Amino acid sequence: MKILNILEKPLPITSPGANAVVDFAGLTTSAVAIVTDRTVGGRPLVGYGFGSIGRWSVGGILRDRMIPRLMRADPEALLDEAGLVDPFRCWDVAMRNEKPGGHGDRAAAMGALDMALWDLRAKAEERPLYRLLADRFRGGEADREVAVYAAGGYYRPGKGTSALEDELKGYLDLGYREVKIKIGAVPLAEDLARIEAAIRVMGGGERVAVDANGRFDLARALDYARALAPLGLRWFEEAGDPLDYRLQAVLAEAYEGPLATGENLFSHQDARNLLRYGGMRADRDILQFDCGLAYGLPDYLRTLEELRLHGWSPRSIHPHGGHQMSLHLAAGLGLGGNESYPGVFQPLGGFADVSEVREGRVTLPEVPGVGLELKAGLRAWLAEAFELAPA
Structure with missing residues (x-):
């Protein structure tokens, strides 16, 4: 060859x-x-x-x-x-x-x-990549189904809570049972109205995650934390700059609910520093490392080893990116789930055309490779x- x-x-x-x-x-x-x-x-x-x-x-x-x-x-x-x-x-x-x-x-x-x-x-x-990965790195054990959530709720001019509700209802119709929406671009009171609308549509705060995309300084992150605490959200994601581990640690002391971060950390060394200094809690928090942004699989395996050394389970990882490579890693390496972009970032967003989300879970096609060609x-x-x- x-x-x-x-x-x-x-x-x-x-x-x-x-x-x-x-x-x-x-x-x-x-x-x-x-x-x-x-x-x-x-x-x-x-x-x-x-x-x-x-x-x-x-x-x-x-x-x-x-x-x-x-x-x-x-x-x-x-x-x-x-x-x-x-x-x-x-x-x-x-x-x-x-x-x-x-x-x-x-x-x-x-x-x-x-x-x-x-x-x-x-x-x-x-053979499918996830089966190759399971055989090489997990003793042949593969997850046939992977939990997935729909990432959306982006800001657009003139998009109010009614449009957001319609968007989330569409994700429910597609089979998703958890969603993530954006926060931080509008005043807190307006964001809270959007979050409460999402909770109504999804049927509970545990089915709604929120993502600030690193927008907040510590004071604003803590303001949001106090407001979000009673809502019982799935997680509060990337409140501050992804490399501000001190902000993340202080936030973790103030906010009892799950926190999520990691999509903008691009190496196992940065992942190790997050685990050492970011105050992340292995019993509830979510890590979102994306191999497509982080040197690919060889370095991702080093990141998984850092998790093991720090007492974390691979199930704590829900990779960012909403793409098929991360989905194969989730199934083959035993990660906790995967993001999905069913409505945006085409032609990459979402999974293979033949894949169907059922009750928040998706199976992988049994075709060789990653399956990018299965998206028309x-x-x-x-x-x-x-x-x-x-x-």
């Missing part, structure tokens, strides 16, 4: 609406295609990946550094004993001569490349952008 070419393209995932910090108009991510000399049905075997959802494309890092390193390498050095492309060996080559620290866009670039490598590997082994809109974009017919 030999890698013939690695391609990168910016994938538009523009989406209407905003959170408390970012307007998503014009948003892109980096999509990667790894073309090999193997064929399936007369077409080349290709692995596809992307740098998750919510941050901009990082093509320069891929095209200038990571992809050239792989293409210059001895092809045999990228293979394992079975003669197949080895994602771990490729990861080491792609990250060669990168200095420690600086976990930002580089982490998303490696995450996109790594996703394509694992999609390729699972296709080469002719994404499949069409990949074929046109890379001038390839996905196998």
Whole structure:
């Protein structure tokens, strides 16, 4: 098996609406295609990946550094004993001569490349990625179903509580039983009205999470904590800057309900610092590390080891991103659940077209790889952008 070419393209995932910090108009991510000399049905075997959802494309890092390193390498050095492309060996080559620290866009670039490598590997082994992961890292035990929640409730001009209620009713119709909505872009009283509307629609605070996307300073985070405490919410997410571990620790002392954070931490070192210094509580809090933004699976496995060393269960992780790679990790590695974007960030948001959410849970299709081609809109974009017919 030999890698013939690695391609990168910016994938538009523009989406209407905003959170408390970012307007998503014009948003892109980096999509990667790894073309090999193997064929399936007369077409080349290709692995596809992307740098998750919510941050901009990082093509320069891929095209200038990571992809050239792989293409210059001895092809045999990228293979394992079975003669197949080895994602771990490729990861080491792609990250060669990168200095420690600086976990930002580089982490998303490696995450996109790594996703394509694992999609390729699972296709080469002719099995779904989650089963490959379960066999390698979990003694063959895989979760056939994964708990999922619908992330929405974005701010849009003229969108009042009535429109929010209609949106959430739509998620219930799709089979979701838990939702997450945005907070922090409007005054507290207005946010409380939105949250109370969400609770009415969903049937209880335990079915509603809220996300400030890092907007608050400590004083405002504590103001919200006092107001949210009686509501019994599923969780209160990312109140302050993701690297302000002291703010997170003080908030945890003041707020007894579950807290959530981690989607904007891009390395196992940052995850370790959160567990050491962020005051997070293993008996109730939620971690949201997204491998697509955090160097991919090799570093994610190191993050899971940090959790074990600090007394946390993998079930505490509900990955950010609402994408199929995280869904495979949740099923294959035994994580607690997964985010979903059923209404936004297309063509990436949501899962395979054949997947159906039932009572807040979803099963994974039994097809080789990650299954990105099972989303019709994404499949069409990949074929046109890379001038390839996905196998």
